[in-house]
Amino acid sequence: MTPRIIPVELFDIVVFGATGDLSQRKLLPALFHRDLQGQIPPGARIIGSSRRAMTDAEFRAFAKASVEAHVPVTERPDDVMARFLERLSYVAAEASKEDGWKDLEKVLAEGADRIRVHYLAVGPDLFGPICEKLGSHNLVTPLTRVVVEKPLGKSGASARALNASIGKVFAEPQIYRIDHYLGKETVQNLMALRFANALFEPVWNSGHVDHVQITVAETLGVEGRAGYYDTAGALRDMVQNHMLQLLCLVAMEPPTSTAADALRDEKLKVLKALKPVTGDAVNNLSVRGQYRAGAANGGAVKGYLDELGSGTSTTETFVALKAEIANWRWANVPFYLRTGKRLPSRVSEIVVTFKPIPHSVFDGSAGPIAPNRLVIRLQPDEGVKLWLMIKDPGPGGMRLSHVPLDMSFADAFGVRNPDAYERLIMDVVRGSQTLFMRRDEVEAAWDWIDPILESWGASSETPKGYTSGTWGPSAAVALIERDGRTWYEDQDI
Ligand code: BG6
Numbered sequence: 001m002t003p004r005i006i007p008v009e010l011f012d013i014v015v016f017g018a019t020g021d022l023s024q025r026k027l028l029p030a031l032f033h034r035d036l037q038g039q040i041p042p043g044a045r046i047i048g049s050s051r052r053a054m055t056d057a058e059f060r061a062f063a064k065a066s067v068e069a070h071v072p073v074t075e076r077p078d079d080v081m082a083r084f085l086e087r088l089s090y091v092a093a094e095a096s097k098e099d100g101w102k103d104l105e106k107v108l109a110e111g112a113d114r115i116r117v118h119y120l121a122v123g124p125d126l127f128g129p130i131c132e133k134l135g136s137h138n139l140v141t142p143l144t145r146v147v148v149e150k151p152l153g154k155s156g157a158s159a160r161a162l163n164a165s166i167g168k169v170f171a172e173p174q175i176y177r178i179d180h181y182l183g184k185e186t187v188q189n190l191m192a193l194r195f196a197n198a199l200f201e202p203v204w205n206s207g208h209v210d211h212v213q214i215t216v217a218e219t220l221g222v223e224g225r226a227g228y229y230d231t232a233g234a235l236r237d238m239v240q241n242h243m244l245q246l247l248c249l250v251a252m253e254p255p256t257s258t259a260a261d262a263l264r265d266e267k268l269k270v271l272k273a274l275k276p277v278t279g280d281a282v283n284n285l286s287v288r289g290q291y292r293a294g295a296a297n298g299g300a301v302k303g304y305l306d307e308l309g310s311g312t313s314t315t316e317t318f319v320a321l322k323a324e325i326a327n328w329r330w331a332n333v334p335f336y337l338r339t340g341k342r343l344p345s346r347v348s349e350i351v352v353t354f355k356p357i358p359h360s361v362f363d364g365s366a367g368p369i370a371p372n373r374l375v376i377r378l379q380p381d382e383g384v385k386l387w388l389m390i391k392d393p394g395p396g397g398m399r400l401s402h403v404p405l406d407m408s409f410a411d412a413f414g415v416r417n418p419d420a421y422e423r424l425i426m427d428v429v430r431g432s433q434t435l436f437m438r439r440d441e442v443e444a445a446w447d448w449i450d451p452i453l454e455s456w457g458a459s460s461e462t463p464k465g466y467t468s469g470t471w472g473p474s475a476a477v478a479l480i481e482r483d484g485r486t487w488y489e490d491q492d493i
Helices: 021-036 056-070 078-086 101-109 124-136 156-167 185-195 223-232 234-251 260-273 281-285 304-308 409-413 420-430 439-458 474-481
Strands: 011-016 045-050 088-092 115-120 144-148 175-177 209-217 286-292 294-296 299-301 318-323 335-340 347-354 373-379 383-391 400-408 464-467
Touching: 011 021, 011 101, 011 420, 021 045, 021 056, 021 078, 021 420, 045 056, 045 101, 056 078, 056 088, 078 088, 088 101, 115 124, 115 420, 124 144, 124 156, 144 156, 144 420, 156 439, 175 420, 175 439, 185 234, 185 373, 185 383, 185 409, 209 234, 223 234, 223 304, 234 260, 234 318, 234 335, 234 347, 234 439, 260 439, 281 286, 281 318, 281 439, 286 304, 286 439, 286 474, 318 474, 335 474, 400 409
Parallel strands: 011 045, 011 115, 045 088, 115 144, 144 175, 209 335, 286 464
Antiparallel strands: 209 347, 286 318, 294 299, 318 335, 347 373, 373 383, 383 400
């Protein structure tokens, strides 16, 4: 299948934090890929900015090295590389000082009537100060958009304060809060699966669904990000945003259209219907863990505290939760969430388990009848599996087996799956907010997370240790097994 390229209008993008990790690993390679695909119009400019003094030539060399490190050699022909580098320039500017902002004004004045994107690839403490400078230097035109990265705060209160400081300069339709999970191919496929097929929606409710599991497992540890991670932990880093967004897409009512607010209104209703987990319930409904030394990615690895170089942190690197959505569609259907670092494999999936059949017409020799399961695999091997019962082929009586109808997107379509950032950056340019979080969504997600954090903070218990390369503390297994259910494993019976 040939990828379809949606043309975009002429734009300038200013990347603040241009020499940082996100810019290097994701943004510059993503922009290069879009250039390769022919989506970036002639004359569009990419302006790097950070505190560091750098010439245009030095920034171009930096960007070239970033692209070479993250884009396979077969996908970077010399002419495209030359065209891409030609678009780049650099302006040093510091959020807390006046230096550099006049220079940026001068550069941007040349394209005053273009679409303009200010991408804040910096820590959240700089969101307010940078926005203020953008405002006071008249760098915000009616066609200007601002992109902010997570973490959007550390609690509901700090998220509200951040949103307020961005909101002083930008109107809500100009603000793009990135959750890169929304840009993943299979996450969007969830919408297609639910709303472009007649098959699922009639059974997508508590009458037919037994429970839902959402797992986002990583084999990596905190790597070079311990400084940030130790102030966040898995609940803030993964659950408040990525996992709750996935839960919303599974649980929301059909939106009236795919327009940004139609979708975001429905997601918000789900967040507001989440049953609060407070007080003593936090202990019963959540498990937090921290990885110890063990084995991962084929070798011995250190524990979290050793990586951190401190013996005392109580930051969780694993969390499992049982959530419930108090509304008509989902009453009494548990949503089990788990995410962690240093788990046995990298896998992100959503598993919808349907209720058992009401009555079996088969005798015991047919074997057990397992429930239907729909598994939506986000990564790796994006695809969908629908587990069904069928008759074992051949003579020998009626014997039943549980087998998957298995669709791997890579096999079915044979196209490169673009990185989530490619799609999201171009959505910003196109002015499409569908895959971005609205202010009230972010705040509602925090409202559900805050009491869990508070209860953990007040507790004398610390996260349970788990050996790297295992599926987290045994309490996470108990969390689901005491309800008579098990975490899904691919080799399901
Ligand atoms: C980020 C988290 O948002 O998502 C990281 O801050 C995490 O801790 C990453 O590793 C996972 O993203 P992906 O796309 O690799 O699943």
